[in-house]
Amino acid sequence: MTTKLLQINDLEKDKAALEDAAALLRAGRLVAIPTETVYGLAANALSPDASKAIYAAKGRPSDNPLIVHISAYEQLEPLIRQEAPQMAALAQRFWPGPLTVVLPKSDLVPPETSGGLDTVAVRMPSHPIARALITLAGVPLAAPSANRSGSPSPTCAAHCMHDLEGRVDAVVDGGPCGVGVESTVITLCTQPPRLLRPGAVTLEMLREVLPDIEIDPGVFAPLPENAVVSSPGMKYRHYAPKARVVLVRAAAAPFAEFLKRQEKPFGALCFEEDIGMVEKPYIVYGREKDGQSQAAALFGALRQADEYAWELVYVRIAPGEGVGQAVYNRLLRASGFSEITP
Ligand code: TXA
Ligand code: MG
Numbered sequence: 001m002t003t004k005l006l007q008i009n010d011l012e013k014d015k016a017a018l019e020d021a022a023a024l025l026r027a028g029r030l031v032a033i034p035t036e037t038v039y040g041l042a043a044n045a046l047s048p049d050a051s052k053a054i055y056a057a058k059g060r061p062s063d064n065p066l067i068v069h070i071s072a073y074e075q076l077e078p079l080i081r082q083e084a085p086q087m088a089a090l091a092q093r094f095w096p097g098p099l100t101v102v103l104p105k106s107d108l109v110p111p112e113t114s115g116g117l118d119t120v121a122v123r124m125p126s127h128p129i130a131r132a133l134i135t136l137a138g139v140p141l142a143a144p145s146a147n148r149s150g151s152p153s154p155t156c157a158a159h160c161m162h163d164l165e166g167r168v169d170a171v172v173d174g175g176p177c178g179v180g181v182e183s184t185v186i187t188l189c190t191q192p193p194r195l196l197r198p199g200a201v202t203l204e205m206l207r208e209v210l211p212d213i214e215i216d217p218g219v220f221a222p223l224p225e226n227a228v229v230s231s232p233g234m235k236y237r238h239y240a241p242k243a244r245v246v247l248v249r250a251a252a253a254p255f256a257e258f259l260k261r262q263e264k265p266f267g268a269l270c271f272e273e274d275i276g277m278v279e280k281p282y283i284v285y286g287r288e289k290d291g292q293s294q295a296a297a298l299f300g301a302l303r304q305a306d307e308y309a310w311e312l313v314y315v316r317i318a319p320g321e322g323v324g325q326a327v328y329n330r331l332l333r334a335s336g337f338s339e340i341t342p
Pocket of ligand 2: 144145153
């Protein structure tokens with residue numbers, strides 16, 4: 001199939017492209033769309049065939065459930081079996097935005113969308129194009145990240161084309177994503193609620209509404225074999241370039257020294273502050289004390305490492321607050337939890 005590239009800079013001026021994308025979604029087709037976190041591969045969440053087509057295009061294991069995206073709070077109720085008491089307060093504080101909530105699902109959500117689970121993950125994105133498309137499609141949209149399964153998530157339309165050209169009906173180009181890492185995922189199906197994937201809505205922010213929220217053990221440590229996983233996504237190697245990734249916890253100077261002692265060839269991922277200290281080749285991913293700048297650059301940097309065909313990458317990591325925790329979680333997964341302190 002040929003993949004249409006639909007440019008949308010302005011919802012009014014580019015109405016025709018927006019309508020093209022909406023018509024494809026209404027027809028049960030696959031369209032990669034921008035959200036504020038990463039690009040999503042969207043299709044009708046209520047159609048078993050549309051969901052199956054998403055798994056096929058991504059090469060995604062069918063037990064890894066999809067996030068269902070809505071554009072108005074009223075769209076939540078039909079998707080869930082019973083309202084969780086904390087949900088209204090969470091939505092009030094964090095929706096629209098980068099928070100996904102796992103809730104008991106209703107029969108309206110087909111098992112193809114929920115990966116066979118009796119729960120459903122729901123999120124209301126804040127990106128104007130995503131919201132407009134959900135509304136115009138007239139149905140909630142299932143949308144996993146629009147990458148081939150296992151690769152880093154796409155943060156611009158070119159990443160989506162690279163991974164999915166010829167496999168999806170259209171890619172909407174709405175420019176680069178602001179956040180750069182996927183949404184925070186929590187579940188309200190456990191008591192107390194649990195953080196399953198860190199993101200731009202941080203633990204500190206969540207505690208304002210859910211004072212007793214816990215971090216799932218799979219977030220910052222490898223799960224033991226045969227462990228019961230709270231989120232199927234945790235089982236899979238993720239966000240990974242083809243290279244072997246090793247995280248190095250060090251300040252700029254010791255990192256540069258460490259690299260000098262390593263056998264070549266390898267590449268480095270480092271911070272803006274390291275330029276001039278670290279020998280080439282390197283790729284910069286944000287500033288040392290600015291988790292948001294790291295989040296915005298991370299997946300593009302991991303994809304660049306693949307473009308350079310690096311086989312080994314040393315990534316400098318530094319203590320990070322807030323969204324820095326999400327960056328660390330993605331890097332742990334990209335490295336298969338391989339971290340050293342020189
Ligand atoms: O920011 C995002 O969330 C992006 C954009 C496109 O919205 N989407 C995204 O989807 O990252 P995906 O499919 O790449 O990641 C969804 C994660 C997976 O790790 C999956 O296992 C988990 O959410 N998940 C989905 N439904 C779940 C459920 N019912 N219970 C537990 N985990 C669930
Ligand atoms: Mg993904």
